[in-house]
Amino acid sequence: MPELPEVETVRAGLERLLAGSVIRRARARRADLRTGIPDLRRLDGRRVAGVRRRAKYLLIDTDGPTILNHLGMTGRWHEPAGGSPGLHDHVILELADGRSLAFNDARRFGVFEFCRADGGHDALDRLGPEPLSAAFAGGVLRAAAARHRRAPIKAVIMDQAVVVGVGNIYAAESLFRAGISPALAAGRVRGERLDRLAAEIRAVLAEAIAKGGSTIDDYRQVNGLSGLFQNSFAVYGRDGQPCSACGTAIRVRAIGGRSSFWCPRCQR
Numbered sequence: 169m170p171e172l173p174e175v176e177t178v179r180a181g182l183e184r185l186l187a188g189s190v191i192r193r194a195r196a197r198r199a200d201l202r203t204g205i206p207d208l209r210r211l212d213g214r215r216v217a218g219v220r221r222r223a224k225y226l227l228i229d230t231d232g233p234t235i236l237n238h239l240g241m242t243g244r245w246h247e248p249a250g251g252s253p254g255l256h257d258h259v260i261l262e263l264a265d266g267r268s269l270a271f272n273d274a275r276r277f278g279v280f281e282f283c284r285a286d287g288g289h290d291a292l293d294r295l296g297p298e299p300l301s302a303a304f305a306g307g308v309l310r311a312a313a314a315r316h317r318r319a320p321i322k323a324v325i326m327d328q329a330v331v332v333g334v335g336n337i338y339a340a341e342s343l344f345r346a347g348i349s350p351a352l353a354a355g356r357v358r359g360e361r362l363d364r365l366a367a368e369i370r371a372v373l374a375e376a377i378a379k380g381g382s383t384i385d386d387y388r389q390v391n392g393l394s395g396l397f398q399n400s401f402a403v404y405g406r407d408g409q410p411c412s413a414c415g416t417a418i419r420v421r422a423i424g425g426r427s428s429f430w431c432p433r434c435q436r
């Protein structure tokens with residue numbers, strides 16, 4: 169499933185392909201994905217101003233409506249070969265310059281909707297701060313750990329009301345770098361260690377964005393290339409393999425229903 173670095177990489181690719189372009193004709197080839205697709209004729213003739221990201225949502229601004237798009241499990245954007253849509257190309261944007269862009273989503277957990285006239289959307293209303301913004305300052309994790317003292321620290325950093333966009337992969341990698349066991353109760357992690365964790369979350373996300381994200385299953389950049397950060401994983405998906413720092417076998421167990429990978433020696 170794409171996480172923040174993958175969505176940010178797609179955002180940058182879409183921005184390059186779409187910003188300044190006029191949509192000649194927008195059409196959906198089915199009525200719904202995870203939610204219903206609205207009447208896309210509202211986009212016909214509209215110029216794209218730019219592409220933003222909030223959490224794992226892409227926001228495509230036009231001089232008419234703003235598109236709210238979520239990649240779900242398998243969503244990806246691409247330019248269809250020969251301009252004609254292929255299997256699972258559910259939304260087609262035909263541009264005035266003759267190019268086409270398609271939103272492809274084999275498993276259809278994605279979302280393609282419009283924001284409200286005020287620019288908001290129910291899905292965006294209760295989100296925490298962006299991890300790479302100044303709003304994710306030192307105090308955010310300290311306050312969250314105090315509110316959720318008994319919860320595993322990994323569940324706290326994956327709570328989208330605390331901080332957005334830290335999914336299973338990047339939670340595991342940032343906890344490894346911070347030397348904190350994912351199962352440790354948040355209330356037992358001292359303040360300085362929480363500050364270190366916040367810094368490692370920012371660092372691991374920034375590195376992953378620089379490498380075009382991580383390709384585990386279906387994720388591709390808009391240009392069709394895979395991400396490269398999966399080659400830098402210290403713990404995620406490495407159960408049974410030696411820790412790169414100490415040689416101890418990486419372990420895996422379920423925390424909050426998600427597979428959690430950690431080094432029992434480096435992470436306490």
Ligand SMILES: [Zn+2]
Nearest residue numbers: 411414431434
């Ligand atoms: Zn280790």
